Amino acid sequence: MGIAKLLGVFLVMEMTSGFRSGADGLSMGYYIMSCPMAEFIAGGPFYDIPKGRKDGSRSKIEDTRNLPPPTLNASELIKMFGQHGFTAQEMVALSGAHTLGVARCSSFKNRLRDAVDPNLDSGFAKQLIKTCSAGDNTEQPFDATRNNFDNLYFNALQRNTGLLASDQTLFASARTRNIVNGYAFNQAMFFLDFQQAMVKMSTLDVKEGSKGEVRQNCRKIN
Numbered sequence: 001m002g003i004a005k006l007l008g009v010f011l012v013m014e015m016t017s018g019f020r021s022g023a024d025g026l027s028m029g030y031y032i033m034s035c036p037m038a039e040f041i042a043g044g045p046f047y048d049i050p051k052g053r054k055d056g057s058r059s060k061i062e063d064t065r066n067l068p069p070p071t072l073n074a075s076e077l078i079k080m081f082g083q084h085g086f087t088a089q090e091m092v093a094l095s096g097a098h099t100l101g102v103a104r105c106s107s108f109k110n111r112l113r114d115a116v117d118p119n120l121d122s123g124f125a126k127q128l129i130k131t132c133s134a135g136d137n138t139e140q141p142f143d144a145t146r147n148n149f150d151n152l153y154f155n156a157l158q159r160n161t162g163l164l165a166s167d168q169t170l171f172a173s174a175r176t177r178n179i180v181n182g183y184a185f186n187q188a189m190f191f192l193d194f195q196q197a198m199v200k201m202s203t204l205d206v207k208e209g210s211k212g213e214v215r216q217n218c219r220k221i222n
C-alpha cells in the first residue's frame with residue numbers, strides 16, 4: 001500500500017467515522033489530517049502543513065478496508081510504517097492520534113473473548129465486556145478525554161487500558177515502551193513529534209496532474 005493510500009485510508013476513516021459521530025459530518029480526526037491549521041483540536045499542537053497539496057476526489061467507505069488491522073503487534077507496525085519511511089518513534093507519535101475519538105467494539109472484541117488478552121487490565125476488560133454487550137457498533141473512547149488532544153492515551157497504555165491490541169502493543173513491546181513512557185511523561189515532546197510526523201505524512205506521495213485537485217476548502221472535494 002502506497003503512503004498516499006495509507007494517508008487516504010486514514011482520511012476516509014476519519015470522514016466515515018465523522019459521519020457516524022455527527023457534528024457537521026466530519027470528525028476532528030479528519031480536520032487534523034487534511035486541514036492546515038489544527039484549530040479544532042482542543043489544547044492540541046498547532047501546526048501548518050505545506051499548502052497546495054493535491055487531494056483525491058474519492059472518499060468511499062469501501063476504501064477503509066485497507067486500514068491497518070488493529071491486531072498488528074509493535075514489530076509489524078514498525079515494519080509497515082517503516083516501509084513508508086517512518087521511524088518507530090514517528091509511528092508511536094502518530095498512533096497518539098488515538099487521543100481523539102472512539103473505536104467500535106467490533107475493532108477490539110477479539111481481545112475480550114476466551115482467554116482475555118494478557119496485556120489488558122482485568123478491571124478494564126470487565127468494563128469493556130459490559131459495554132460491548134450492547135452490540136458491535138457500541139463506541140468506546142480511546143482515553144478519558146475523547147475530545148481533547150492530550151497525552152492521556154499514553155498514560156492509559158501504561159495502565160494496560162489501551163483499547164486496541166495495536167495500541168497496547170506499543171507499551172507491551174520493549175522496542176517501543178520507552179517511547180510511550182517518554183510521551184506519557186512529557187506532553188510537549190509528544191506534540192512536537194506528532195506535528196513533525198504529520199507534516200511528513202502530508203508531503204509523501206502527493207497526487208500529481210489530473211490525478212488530484214487542490215481543494216478550495218480543505219474539508220471538501222471541489
Ligand code: HEM
Nearest residue numbers: 017018029068069070094095097100101102103104107166
Ligand atoms: C498504528 C496503526 C493504526 C491502527 C491499527 C488504527 C486503527 C484504528 C481503528 C481500528 C480505529 C477504530 C475504528 C472503529 O472502530 O470505528 C481507529 C480510530 C481512529 N484512528 Fe486509527 N489506527 C492507526 C493509526 C492512526 C493514525 C496514524 C491516525 C492519525 C494520524 C489515526 C487516527 C484515528 C482517529 C482520530 C480515530 C477515531 C475516529 C473516530 O472517533 O471515529 N489512527 N484507528
